[in-house]
Amino acid sequence: MTRTALITGATSGFGAAAVHRFAQAGWRVIATGRRAERLQPLVDAYGPERVHAAVFDVRDSVAMEAALAALPAGFADIDLLVNNAGLAQGTAPAQSASLEDWRTMIDTNVTALVTLTHRLLPQLVARKGAIINISSVAGVYPYPGGNAYGGTKAFVSQFSLGLRSDLHGSGVRVTTIEPGMAETEFTVVRTHGDQAASDKLYTGANPMTADDIAEQIFWVASLPAHLNINRLEVMPVSQSFAGFQVARD
Ligand code: NDP
């Protein structure tokens, strides 16, 4: 039986790579994002019976609902929700961070994620489906400048565990994937368009790739139905932990 995945944030990075991974494996994929011109090539590559583009801003619940209501018949029964769309905005310490940046992260990483999850839960329960939420190591380990971004990802991880608890006995699987550093458009977005800063961060660091994370998403989704990966933390070998800091007089 052909299964259907809805993958948010499919115009770039992890989401785009995941669309390729699932479509190549024979899944039907609903690929979402704001940049329609990035989604159309995915439809062209696999055909409209395999990939459906749903263009909307995840923060716009009306547009989200319209896109879901307009799903073609072959894509209407969703077995897997991959909540991947998200972003960091800024690296400034909290005391000088932009409140607008914080609100953008909360609206996207938290409010939109719970809205879409709430909308799809009834059919995921009916179909004994699965949810894979993309969190981050930033939600587990604090670092300077991580402030609200880390807070949103901590929410994603804890919300996912709460879903696991509530969905007990339903057969629905819930997984949080918590990646470390991966080279995507993430840092260009975080720095409001500073490609040089992004290149500087990743050069020589052997970061993970979008394909690395897409493979983890696909692996989690492909496990036997009686197995649930609760959380999956994955980093490049080049990244690890630093110690506590102490301010002295
Ligand atoms: P990218 O910037 O490459 O991709 C982000 C995706 O999210 C894009 O497709 C973008 O689509 C979508 N998106 C962002 N805001 C919105 C919105 N308002 N409405 C609809 N879609 C939106 O980054 P990554 O692939 O790296 O990030 C994917 C996820 O992984 C994010 O949740 C991120 O926090 C997380 N993550 C990333 C890590 C990294 O190091 N790269 C590490 C850990 C977690 P569009 O702009 O076209 O709407």
Ligand code: 8X3
């Ligand atoms: C992104 C990973 O380490 O840049 O979620 O915060 S990190």
